[in-house]
Amino acid sequence: MMSPGAVAQTCDHRAANGEGEHRVGHYVPHTDDELSAMLAFCGLESLDDLYAHIPDAVRLVGGLDMVDGLAETDVMARLRAMAGRNSAAAEDLVSFAGFGAYDHELPTAVPALMMRSEFVTSYTPYQPELSQGVLQALFEYQTMVASLFGLEIANASLYDGASAAVEGLNLAAAATKRTTVWVSEGIHPNVREVIRTLTGPRLDVRIAPVLNGITAWPDDLEEPAALLVGYPNALGCLEDVPAAAQVAHDAGALLVAYADPVAAGVLRSVGSQGADVAVGEGQPFGTPLGLGGPYLGLFACRQASWVRRWLPGRLVGETVDNQDRRSYVLTLSTREQHIRRETASSNVCTNQTLIAVAAAIHLSWLGPDGLRELATRCVRGAHYARKQLFRIPGVEPSVSSRTLYEFPLRLERPVPDVLDRLAEEGYLGGVDLTPDYPDLGNTMLVAVTETRTRDQIDGFSAALEKALA
Amino acid sequence: MSGRTPPETSAPEILRGPSGGRATSAPVAGDGTEPSIFELSVAGRRAWSFGATDVPEVDLTSAVGAEHLADAPPMLPEVSERDLVAHMTRLSSRNYSVDHGAYPLGSCTMKYNPKLCDTATTLPGFAAAHPAQPTDQIQGWMELLVGLEDFLCSVTGMHAATLQPAAGAAGELTGLLLMRAWHSARGRQRSKVLIPDSAHGTNPASVTLGGFDVVEVPSDARGLVDLDALRDLVDDDVAGLMLTNPNTLGLFERDIREIAAVLHDAGSLLYYDGANLNAILGVVRPGDMGFDIVHLNLHKTFAVPHGGGGPGAGPVAVSERLAPFLPGPRPEFDAQSGRFEWATPECSIGRVHGWHGNALALARSYAYILANGGDGLRRVADAAVLNARYLQERLRDVFDFPYDEPCMHEFVASAASLKSDCDVRAMDVAKRFIDEGFHPPTMYFPLIVDEALMVEPTETESPQTVEAMAVAFRRIVEEANDDGGAAARSAPRSTPVGRVDEVAAAKKLRLRWTPDDDPGNPTHSKE
Numbered sequence: 003m004m005s006p007g008a009v010a011q012t013c014d015h016r017a018a019n020g021e022g023e024h025r026v027g028h029y030v031p032h033t034d035d036e037l038s039a040m041l042a043f044c045g046l047e048s049l050d051d052l053y054a055h056i057p058d059a060v061r062l063v064g065g066l067d068m069v070d071g072l073a074e075t076d077v078m079a080r081l082r083a084m085a086g087r088n089s090a091a092a093e094d095l096v097s098f099a100g101f102g103a104y105d106h107e108l109p110t111a112v113p114a115l116m117m118r119s120e121f122v123t124s125y126t127p128y129q130p131e132l133s134q135g136v137l138q139a140l141f142e143y144q145t146m147v148a149s150l151f152g153l154e155i156a157n158a159s160l161y162d163g164a165s166a167a168v169e170g171l172n173l174a175a176a177a178t179k180r181t182t183v184w185v186s187e188g189i190h191p192n193v194r195e196v197i198r199t200l201t202g203p204r205l206d207v208r209i210a211p212v213l214n215g216i217t218a219w220p221d222d223l224e225e226p227a228a229l230l231v232g233y234p235n236a237l238g239c240l241e242d243v244p245a246a247a248q249v250a251h252d253a254g255a256l257l258v259a260y261a262d263p264v265a266a267g268v269l270r271s272v273g274s275q276g277a278d279v280a281v282g283e284g285q286p287f288g289t290p291l292g293l294g295g296p297y298l299g300l301f302a303c304r305q306a307s308w309v310r311r312w313l314p315g316r317l318v319g320e321t322v323d324n325q326d327r328r329s330y331v332l333t334l335s336t337r338e339q340h341i342r343r344e345t346a347s348s349n350v351c352t353n354q355t356l357i358a359v360a361a362a363i364h365l366s367w368l369g370p371d372g373l374r375e376l377a378t379r380c381v382r383g384a385h386y387a388r389k390q391l392f393r394i395p396g397v398e399p400s401v402s403s404r405t406l407y408e409f410p411l412r413l414e415r416p417v418p419d420v421l422d423r424l425a426e427e428g429y430l431g432g433v434d435l436t437p438d439y440p441d442l443g444n445t446m447l448v449a450v451t452e453t454r455t456r457d458q459i460d461g462f463s464a465a466l467e468k469a470l471a
Numbered sequence: 472m473s474g475r476t477p478p479e480t481s482a483p484e485i486l487r488g489p490s491g492g493r494a495t496s497a498p499v500a501g502d503g504t505e506p507s508i509f510e511l512s513v514a515g516r517r518a519w520s521f522g523a524t525d526v527p528e529v530d531l532t533s534a535v536g537a538e539h540l541a542d543a544p545p546m547l548p549e550v551s552e553r554d555l556v557a558h559m560t561r562l563s564s565r566n567y568s569v570d571h572g573a574y575p576l577g578s579c580t581m582k583y584n585p586k587l588c589d590t591a592t593t594l595p596g597f598a599a600a601h602p603a604q605p606t607d608q609i610q611g612w613m614e615l616l617v618g619l620e621d622f623l624c625s626v627t628g629m630h631a632a633t634l635q636p637a638a639g640a641a642g643e644l645t646g647l648l649l650m651r652a653w654h655s656a657r658g659r660q661r662s663k664v665l666i667p668d669s670a671h672g673t674n675p676a677s678v679t680l681g682g683f684d685v686v687e688v689p690s691d692a693r694g695l696v697d698l699d700a701l702r703d704l705v706d707d708d709v710a711g712l713m714l715t716n717p718n719t720l721g722l723f724e725r726d727i728r729e730i731a732a733v734l735h736d737a738g739s740l741l742y743y744d745g746a747n748l749n750a751i752l753g754v755v756r757p758g759d760m761g762f763d764i765v766h767l768n769l770h771k772t773f774a775v776p777h778g779g780g781g782p783g784a785g786p787v788a789v790s791e792r793l794a795p796f797l798p799g800p801r802p803e804f805d806a807q808s809g810r811f812e813w814a815t816p817e818c819s820i821g822r823v824h825g826w827h828g829n830a831l832a833l834a835r836s837y838a839y840i841l842a843n844g845g846d847g848l849r850r851v852a853d854a855a856v857l858n859a860r861y862l863q864e865r866l867r868d869v870f871d872f873p874y875d876e877p878c879m880h881e882f883v884a885s886a887a888s889l890k891s892d893c894d895v896r897a898m899d900v901a902k903r904f905i906d907e908g909f910h911p912p913t914m915y916f917p918l919i920v921d922e923a924l925m926v927e928p929t930e931t932e933s934p935q936t937v938e939a940m941a942v943a944f945r946r947i948v949e950e951a952n953d954d955g956g957a958a959a960r961s962a963p964r965s966t967p968v969g970r971v972d973e974v975a976a977a978k979k980l981r982l983r984w985t986p987d988d989d990p991g992n993p994t995h996s997k998e
């Protein structure tokens with residue numbers, strides 16, 4: 003072994019890079035003597051010889067046209083400056099923005115445990131003997147997600163709510179051998195767009211309109227594979243899930259519910275109301291807003307004959323080891339791409355395991371009563387906010403249907419102007435729905451979570467009144 | 472293999488030593504089982520608390536509506552924070568990771584992920600930004616995204632990129648939809664996509680989702696795309712070819728220019744699966760090889776930690792002629808206003824992610840690239856390839872190597888002889904490797920190699936660690952020759968559980984915890 007001194011002496015990259023402050027490729031440990039010894043062992047003279055078999059015609063001449071490497075303090079300084087050019091919703095402003103991404107209290111236990119290298123820096127648990135920790139955490143996560151939705155089976159995560167919705171529709175199409183799917187207009191417009199993009203070559207996606215915030219399913223559904231309904235939907239409204247289930251089942255289709263997992267603290271589960279598949283966005287549990295990712299695609303379904311063949315994504319099952327000890331392992335992999343290739347139920351491989359583990363920790367911290375309390379606090383805040391905001395001249399509800407903790411307001415002025423004025427007062431007022439729901443007029447969607455105090459809501463309504471004056 | 476005994480080590484003196492170390496010292500060897508969090512639950516126990524808000528109470532039944540209101544909340548564990556933290560910490564101790572030691576899992580590029588990149592994601596200006604904020608509130612974020620796109624285009628030699636795809640497979644589907652849109656814009660529909668028989672499973676699965684039929688291209692005796700077979704397969708119904716280069720055997724497709732010409736002459740596109748980009752950083756670029764569409768796995772090459780299975784990020788970079796089809800909205804710098812704005816290309820295929828991709832993962836890669844720079848990235852490739860080449864040389868006489876081309880950042884060995892000689896399969900070698908204190912290589916992939924062991928040391932392992940892995944592999948083979956494979960077949964012995972019954976797991980499905988008295992859960996009473 004070499005002494006540290008010898009390493010420094012033989013490392014002429016440090017000198018070549020000037021100043022001696024740092025060396026390029028901080029994370030490559032090889033000293034020059036070591037490189038030489040390894041090359042000699044391989045019968046090579048220079049590093050370039052490693053690529054001798056690559057045709058010159060495609061080789062890059064002169065190296066990458068990029069900046070030189072920086073020391074880590076210099077990288078952090080740049081990033082801090084960039085981060086400083088954001089007015090982040092949950093840091094610099096008082097936020098009433100939701101629309102699928104929510105500012106919730108994050109228990110300190112979550113980020114603390116999320117620093118465990120074993121969770122952060124392991125691969126997919128292909129080797130169960132070395133991966134019982136992640137496998138068991140995912141098994142517990144699956145149990146919690148199934149419970150939130152009142153269904154029997156949950157997978158080990160998908161990319162985000164949108165990808166979970168796509169997979170739900172793909173599952174329904176495979177299970178029913180049909181290709182038409184009906185998506186409620188109350189599903190988030192981004193999710194609808196992702197569905198159209200990703201299923202375009204295979205499925206016929208029809209949109210069922212919302213009237214006053216509630217989906218009006220057409221009479222003739224033309225042999226549908228699935229209906230997709232939000233609960234609450236993207237406008238914050240509580241849809242009639244049993245009615246949607248009835249319509250779906252009468253037509254021989256599956257009901258896929260895009261369900262809010264926080265609302266599950268007070269609402270009847272979508273499974274108990276007739277949904278065959280539940281999908282959703284798990285971001286509220288354990289994940290910061292982070293400009294929209296990485297988030298967490300929740301996916302659950304009832305036990306059915308199509309599960310073994312068509313359920314998408316990784317699944318962790320409980321089993322025993324060779325000494326009969328309880329163990330966990332990835333299971334039903336015969337559905338998956340690495341076995342079934344072009345006939346796989348889905349192409350997903352890497353998923354969002356770390357976020358799923360964070361969600362399981364957050365949900366365990368809450369427990370049933372804490373989840374109920376969280377949802378109740380959101381409902382309470384929204385109730386109070388509605389009362390305050392609808393008093394303001396020039397503000398009225400965009401819909402009269404029942405909402406839970408997020409609701410659309412129609413404003414007298416264009417929403418972008420109002421958002422600008424609110425930002426000057428330190429508020430992120432909500433999200434402009436006008437481009438996506440033009441029929442609703444100048445509509446701003448406002449979400450109230452447990453993080454908002456009475457003073458903040460009062461201040462917000464005063465600022466909104468001023469902005470509209 | 473028979474008669475071959477591993478010769479005394481011929482490793483250079485300088486490479487022998489404990490630098491880097493191995494995980495045989497890690498305290499993961501307890502042989503008890505960890506109860507389920509649900510078994511630690513006690514009714515009425517709690518960890519939660521919420522801040523004072525002073526918001527007036529409401530009557531839930533009237534606020535929610537009797538028809539919507541649940542009688543009781545969902546079943547979740549009721550634990551103290553102390554018990555929760557202890558449980559999760561014990562679970563973490565039952566899990567190997569890159570931070571423990573070497574993880575030469577081929578195709579997965581399990582390199583060390585610098586802590587700098589973790590820290591970058593915790594900056595509140597990034598972490599606390601809402602994805603639907605007006606653009607003037609997120610200029611710093613948009614600058615980062617545009618900067619990362621520039622970096623990725625420089626590294627790949629491409630024109631523009633979307634950062635939306637959440638992982639490699641999502642990038643593949645995005646790329647195939649781009650392929651589809653590009654052909655449609657030329658007024659034609661093509662139904663077939665070619666992939667080599669060595670391809671990763673996500674490739675054919677994505678092809679189907681993209682609405683194409685898979686046609687397999689055979690590999691030749693070198694382990695490379697069989698050019699003659701390719702020529703026979705390409706016709707005017709072929710939309711494109713998906714290729715990994717270096718391929719999944721760790722071999723560089725040296726005929727890439729000819730391959731590109733065959734495809735392009737037929738009006739087809741060439742797709743680059745970037746899972747193996749680590750091998751060629753700063754050496755050769757997909758754009759210069761003739762690729763039209765490139766997906767990258769930022770969780771492989773650009774140091775996004777794998778998180779026990781994700782999240783990653785799978786940006787897709789394209790040549791100029793495909794840029795108008797990229798998913799929107801894209802962050803762009805508007806020189807006139809001096810600001811960053813969202814813009815959707817004219818012929819966009821549409822969004823492929825609910826928001827802007829796995830943004831915080833993208834921030835990690837940005838930090839990683841800044842720290843390395845162009846010169847540092849080249850060093851990454853050099854050390855990654857040299858480590859693999861050295862390790863392969865050290866193992867030449869103990870495993871079979873069906874393809875005798877110089878390897879790039881990884882190589883695929885075969886345990887076929889070991890299997891016929893002493894009934895030790897690739898799986899057994901992998902499990903015995905655990906007892907040596909390392910994570911096993913990838914097993915049984917690619918499918919075209921019998922008893923495949925796919926080894927990718929990565930550049931961040933020191934030469935001594937690489938040498939220690941060589942010695943470990945040699946010891947396993949030597950031991951198998953001595954004991955007829957008994958030790959390997961019963962490995963691992965140093966882990967919290969022994970070999971796990973996968974067949975039983977799939978036969979009698981138990982996918983969630985249920986109480987002890989549930990007849991569906993016979994294993995619970997064993998505790």
Ligand SMILES: Cc1ncc(COP(=O)(O)O)c(C=O)c1O
Nearest residue numbers: 351352578638639640671673746
């Ligand atoms: C060669 C190859 N292609 C594609 C993929 C898929 O990438 P991801 O797991 O990020 O979806 C992988 C990773 O497992 C791979 O190794």
